[in-house]
Amino acid sequence: MFTILKKDKKTKARLGELKAPHGILKTPMFFPVATQGTVKTLSNEDIIDCGAQAVLSNTYHLYLRPGLDILKKAGGLHNFMGWNRPILTDSGGYQVFSLAKLMKVKEEGVEFQSHIDGSKHFLTPEDVIDLQLSFGSDIVMPLDECVHYPAEKDYARASLKLTNEWAMRSKKRFTVDRSRAGGGDKSGPSPLLFGIAQGSTYVDLRREAIEGLTEIGFDGYAVGGVSVGEPDELVGDIAQYALALLPEDAPHYVMGVGTPVDILEAVSSGADMFDCVMPTRNGRNGTAFTENGKLVLRNAIYTDDFTVIDEGCDCIACRNGYNRSYIRHLIYASEILGLRLVSLHNVRFYVKLMKDIRTSIEQGKFTQFKEDFLKKYR
Amino acid sequence: MFTILKKDKKTKARLGELKAPHGILKTPMFFPVATQGTVKTLSNEDIIDCGAQAVLSNTYHLYLRPGLDILKKAGGLHNFMGWNRPILTDSGGYQVFSLAKLMKVKEEGVEFQSHIDGSKHFLTPEDVIDLQLSFGSDIVMPLDECVHYPAEKDYARASLKLTNEWAMRSKKRFTVDRSRAGGGDKSGPSPLLFGIAQGSTYVDLRREAIEGLTEIGFDGYAVGGVSVGEPDELVGDIAQYALALLPEDAPHYVMGVGTPVDILEAVSSGADMFDCVMPTRNGRNGTAFTENGKLVLRNAIYTDDFTVIDEGCDCIACRNGYNRSYIRHLIYASEILGLRLVSLHNVRFYVKLMKDIRTSIEQGKFTQFKEDFLKKYR
Numbered sequence: 001m002f003t004i005l006k007k008d009k010k011t012k013a014r015l016g017e018l019k020a021p022h023g024i025l026k027t028p029m030f031f032p033v034a035t036q037g038t039v040k041t042l043s044n045e046d047i048i049d050c051g052a053q054a055v056l057s058n059t060y061h062l063y064l065r066p067g068l069d070i071l072k073k074a075g076g077l078h079n080f081m082g083w084n085r086p087i088l089t090d091s092g093g094y095q096v097f098s099l100a101k102l103m104k105v106k107e108e109g110v111e112f113q114s115h116i117d118g119s120k121h122f123l124t125p126e127d128v129i130d131l132q133l134s135f136g137s138d139i140v141m142p143l144d145e146c147v148h149y150p151a152e153k154d155y156a157r158a159s160l161k162l163t164n165e166w167a168m169r170s171k172k173r174f175t176v177d178r179s180r181a182g183g184g185d186k187s188g189p190s191p192l193l194f195g196i197a198q199g200s201t202y203v204d205l206r207r208e209a210i211e212g213l214t215e216i217g218f219d220g221y222a223v224g225g226v227s228v229g230e231p232d233e234l235v236g237d238i239a240q241y242a243l244a245l246l247p248e249d250a251p252h253y254v255m256g257v258g259t260p261v262d263i264l265e266a267v268s269s270g271a272d273m274f275d276c277v278m279p280t281r282n283g284r285n286g287t288a289f290t291e292n293g294k295l296v297l298r299n300a301i302y303t304d305d306f307t308v309i310d311e312g313c314d315c316i317a318c319r320n321g322y323n324r325s326y327i328r329h330l331i332y333a334s335e336i337l338g339l340r341l342v343s344l345h346n347v348r349f350y351v352k353l354m355k356d357i358r359t360s361i362e363q364g365k366f367t368q369f370k371e372d373f374l375k376k377y378r
Numbered sequence: 379m380f381t382i383l384k385k386d387k388k389t390k391a392r393l394g395e396l397k398a399p400h401g402i403l404k405t406p407m408f409f410p411v412a413t414q415g416t417v418k419t420l421s422n423e424d425i426i427d428c429g430a431q432a433v434l435s436n437t438y439h440l441y442l443r444p445g446l447d448i449l450k451k452a453g454g455l456h457n458f459m460g461w462n463r464p465i466l467t468d469s470g471g472y473q474v475f476s477l478a479k480l481m482k483v484k485e486e487g488v489e490f491q492s493h494i495d496g497s498k499h500f501l502t503p504e505d506v507i508d509l510q511l512s513f514g515s516d517i518v519m520p521l522d523e524c525v526h527y528p529a530e531k532d533y534a535r536a537s538l539k540l541t542n543e544w545a546m547r548s549k550k551r552f553t554v555d556r557s558r559a560g561g562g563d564k565s566g567p568s569p570l571l572f573g574i575a576q577g578s579t580y581v582d583l584r585r586e587a588i589e590g591l592t593e594i595g596f597d598g599y600a601v602g603g604v605s606v607g608e609p610d611e612l613v614g615d616i617a618q619y620a621l622a623l624l625p626e627d628a629p630h631y632v633m634g635v636g637t638p639v640d641i642l643e644a645v646s647s648g649a650d651m652f653d654c655v656m657p658t659r660n661g662r663n664g665t666a667f668t669e670n671g672k673l674v675l676r677n678a679i680y681t682d683d684f685t686v687i688d689e690g691c692d693c694i695a696c697r698n699g700y701n702r703s704y705i706r707h708l709i710y711a712s713e714i715l716g717l718r719l720v721s722l723h724n725v726r727f728y729v730k731l732m733k734d735i736r737t738s739i740e741q742g743k744f745t746q747f748k749e750d751f752l753k754k755y756r
Contacts, residue, residue, distance in 0.1 A: 036711045037704070043715055045698060066681075066707040073682045074703060080684075082699045303444075304451045306458075320423060321460045325452060326415070329444045333414045336714055337421055 001192060001219055002251045008366045012243070012270035015361040018220070018251050019189045020086040020138035022078065023053070027251060028267050028361075030354045031056035031088055031275035032347050036065070037081045040280045041340040042347065044083050049316055050348040051355065054085050054138070056275040059131050060092025060099070063123075064114050068134055076136030088139035088275070089132045090255070091196075094146040094224075096123075105145060107162065125166040126173040129193075133174070137191055141222065142170030144196040149230035156200035157208075163198045164212040171195075171216050192219035194253060200225055201234060203241050210245045220251035220273075227256040227276075236265045243269040260289065260353055260377060264370050267357055279350045283343030286331040290349070291376050295324070297342065302328045309341075315348035317341040379570060379597055380629045386744045390621070390648035393739040396598070396629050397567045398464040398516035400456065401431070405629060405650035406739075408641070408732045409434035409466055410725050411658060414443070415459045418658045419718040420725065422461050427694055428726040429733065432463050432516070434653040437509055438470025438477070441501075442492050446512055454514030466517035466653070467510045468633070469574075472524040472602075474501075483523060485540065503544040504551040507571075511552070515569060519600065520548030522574040527608035534578035535586075541576045542590040549573075549594050570597035572631060578603055579612060581619050588623045598629035598651075605634045605654075614643045621647040638667065638731055638755060642748050645735055657728045661721030664709040668727070669754050673702070675720065680706045693726035695719040 006015040016027040032039045032047060034055040039047050047055065057077060066080070074080035077087055096103055100112035109124035123131075128143040144163040147156050174193045195213035199205035213221060223242040227235055239254050243266065246252050253273035254266045263274055279289065286297040290310040295302070297309075305324040309317060317327070322341050330338025353373075360369035384393040394405040410417045410425060412433040417425050425433065435455060444458070452458035455465055471488075474481055478490035487502035501509075506521040522541040525534050552571045573591035577583035591599060601620040605613055617632050621644065624630050631651035632644045641652055657667065664675040668688040673680070675687075683702040687695060695705070700719050708716025731751075738747035 036707075036713055038708060038711075038713045038715045041714045043694075043698070043700075043718070045694070061711075065711055066703070070682055070703060070707070074684055074701075080701075080704055080707075082701070082704065304448055306452055316421075316423070320421070322421075323452075323458075323460070325444070325448060326458050326460065329414075329448075329458075330416060333416075333443055335414055335416045336419045336717065337416045339714065340421070340718075 001189065002249070004249065006361055008361050009364065010367045011268040013267045013357075013361050013366045014270065014272065015358055016251065016272055018192075018272075020054070021136075021189050021191055022084060022086040022138050025053050025086060025273075026358060027272035028263075028354055028357050029053055029273055030263070030350045031273070032350070033275055033277045033280060034081075034087075035277075036061045037077060039343075039347065040284065041336070041343045042280075044081070046316065046340075046344055047083075047347065048085075050344065051351040052085075052347065054088060055083065056088045056090060057135075057137075058092055058095060059089050059128060059135070059141075060095035062089070062135060063092065063131055064116055064121075068131060071135055076134070078136055086138035087136075089135055089137040089141065091128050091132070091141040091143045092123075093144040093196075094256075097146050097148075105162070107165070110143070125169045129170050129173040133191065139192045139194060139220070140174060141194055141196060142167050144198060144224055146228065147198055147200050147225050148228045149201065149234075151200040153200075153202055153205070156198070156202055156205055160198045160205055160209045163196065164209060164216075167195050167213055167218075168216050171218065194218050194220040194222050194251075196222045196224040196255070197242055197246075198225045199242070201230060201238060206238070206242045207245055210242070214247055218250070220253060221246045222253040222255050224255050226254060227258055227262075235262050239266045239271065240269040243271055246270070260350075261374065263353065264357070264373065267366075268370065279346035280343045283346045284339045286328070286338065286342055288342050288349075289346050291373070293377055297324055297328050298331060309345050313345065313348065315345045317345045379567065380627070382627065384739055386739050387742065388745045389646040391645045391735075391739050391744045392648065392650070393736055394629065394650055396570075396650070398432070399514075399567050399569055400462060400464040400516050403431050403464060403651075404736060406641075406645050406732055406735050407431055407651055408728045409651070409653035410728070411653055411655045412459075412465075414439050415455060417721075417725065418662065419714070419721045420658075422459070424694065424718075424722055425461075425725065426463075428722065429729040430463075430725065432466060433461065434466045434468060435513075435515075436470055436473060437467050437506060437513070437519075438473035440467070440513060441470065441509055442494055442499075446509060449513055454512070456514055464516035465514075467513055467515040467519065469506050469510070469519040469521045470501075471522040471574075472634075475524050475526075483540070485543070488521070503547045507548050507551040511569065517570045517572060517598070518552060519572055519574060520545050522576060522602055524606065525576055525578050525603050526606045527579065527612075529578040531578075531580055531583070534576075534580055534583055538576045538583055538587045541574065542587060542594075545573050545591055545596075546594050549596065572596055572598040572600050572629075574600045574602040574633070575620055575624070576603045577620070579608060579616060584616070584620045585623055588620070592625055596628070598631060599624045600631040600633050601649075602633050604632060605636055605640075613640050617644045617649065618647040621649055624648070638728075639752065641731065642735070642751065645744075646748065652732075654728075657724035658721045661724045662717045664706070664716065664720055666720050666727075667724050669751070671755055675702060675706050676709060687720070687723050691723060691726065693723045695723045
């Protein structure tokens with residue numbers, strides 16, 4: 001399912017292709033985040049215009065709203081939202097632990113109250129696999145406990161033991177149920193199941209986690225528990241040593257990462273897949289990514305700046321001539337168009353960055369590209 | 379500047395063309411409302427996709443934010459917002475009287491505090507003309523006092539006397555300043571100045587208002603003070619008798635109207651131009667217009683309705699297959715895409731209604747069209 005097309009000579013960066021039911025993902029790649037079945041402020045046409053290959057959606061959110069019943073009746077999440085490219089669904093582990101109320105972790109699964117209406121729920125790892133297969137997800141993630149930073153080592157160890165047990169049960173259920181996955185062409189590629197390696201900031205725990213997962217065997221491996229409150233400089237460190245431990249021939253996914261700098265560093269360390277709310281969340285705050293760093297469009301300096309966000313950019317906002325002064329006005333006037341224009345620009349920036357990374361690996365110029373990018377960006 | 383191309387035989391409906399600096403408006407027509415320089419939730423590309431010929435913006439809002447200085451530096455409102463079709467700017471009379479704080483009407487002008495930051499302002503009718511000419515508006519409206527329903531006759535009479543005096547001063551200033559209007563092609567058509575007829579629900583006052591305005595002479599005439607709190611059935615009545623009093627060869631604009639039914643009735647009475655927040659405001663509430671009446675997409679009945687808003691519709695939302703169940707989900711999940719999809723649909727519905735009205739007048743079938751439409755819509 002995963003083919004490495006080319007390896008960079010100076011770093012661990014690699015160019016690859018991952019076959020998913022709804023299409024082939026060219027890696028390294030970035031998933032815009034469509035938590036509730038929509039990339040915030042953007043339509044499917046917008047996301048496609050940005051060049052995104054796939055989106056990430058969230059099992060916890062979709063399970064609570066609109067709920068499995070509606071998604072089943074719709075014929076899966078792809079039909080429901082009208083998106084026909086691959087979808088990765090996060091298991092919701094992170095959300096259960098961060099959003100839900102009165103959460104209780106048991107060996108059997110996790111008990112929680114909905115953050116929307118307080119209703120009580122109990123989900124096992126098996127339930128979470130069943131949900132994602134019913135959604136018709138292309139890439140399925142097992143239920144895990146996402147440990148926040150800082151975490152005591154004993155707690156991190158016990159937690160990862162549970163996460164790996166859940167991973168085993170998830171694999172078992174997935175293997176049985178794979179055949180009845182919704183959505184996609186049944187004769188085409190099957191959905192993929194990834195393992196999630198936890199272990200907080202402890203190298204030996206990360207190793208233990210990954211050894212356990214590799215023994216079970218997954219279609220890809222994710223580094224979880226990164227960007228969960230640790231200092232910026234640790235993000236790269238954790239990603240680096242966790243990535244070094246992953247099976248080389250499988251796709252490597254660094255969850256929830258990150259800044260353009262984090263992404264470049266992680267690609268150097270062998271990462272293939274990323275997701276992050278940063279482009280859309282920053283977009284809604286009026287902060288735009290450019291090759292020369294971030295622009296805080298709320299700043300007074302842009303009051304009478306009638307240039308587009310980034311002259312060289314081909315996103316919908318820039319190519320249609322929306323200027324910084326106007327976008328700043330929209331943000332201060334609480335006009336939704338402002339949020340959408342900056343989100344469009346930022347998602348395009350991230351997608352373009354990944355494309356440039358792929359091109360540079362293909363041309364054997366990744367290190368040069370990375371250096372040039374970082375020099376301008378910083 | 380205004381040419382009547384065809385008159386309906388059974389009603390007072392007429393087909394016309396109005397030349398404005400940024401283009402010719404085919405009438406009867408509808409202005410989507412871009413109060414703060416953006417049609418809420420929509421981009422320029424969206425509005426053009428809906429087929430809108432022009433938008434309406436608001437002098438009071440733009441004067442307060444972003445302010446004259448920025449709009450001048452931008453080279454006018456068209457450049458600022460990147461919109462190259464005609465713009466009508468409302469004078470802001472209605473907003474000063476409804477939004478601003480501590481408002482005082484004096485003969486010289488109107489004193490008020492900004493609803494945004496409480497700053498004090500004083501605007502004369504001359505200031506309001508200057509502002510709109512600096513914005514580069516295609517159609518300029520004079521400062522008026524918009525009397526709400528119900529109004530005592532004495533008050534309504536005194537108010538309209540002031541409004542007509544302001545209209546006289548506006549005309550004088552406009553005539554002097556027309557040459558230095560910003561935006562547009564200076565060698566092309568000049569901006570237009572419309573008069574606004576007030577007079578509340580009193581026929582004799584409406585007559586007095588219109589006689590005064592006609593004596594001054596304007597490029598077009600607007601019926602103001604409609605849809606200001608009066609019972610639904612009065613909207614049509616006021617529009618009807620005010621329209622009957624307007625000079626036949628000038629364009630007739632019924633401000634702030636209205637429902638599809640109100641629009642059809644007013645067209646029958648000789649109206650050429652309309653603006654209303656209804657399509658976008660309803661859009662943001664999740665209420666969609668269709669030929670068969672309104673759909674309240676929040677209703678439970680749409681929970682598992684996977685059809686598009688309106689099968690026959692060619693708007694961005696319908697032609698891309700966004701279904702009612704998904705849009706309902708977006709609205710409940712407070713996702714911006716939901717607001718935009720229904721707004722797109724509704725603006726397209728209004729623009730298409732006006733186009734169908736024009737076609738029916740052209741083909742001598744307006745009465746038939748109106749009857750057929752009302753039968754289905756109600």
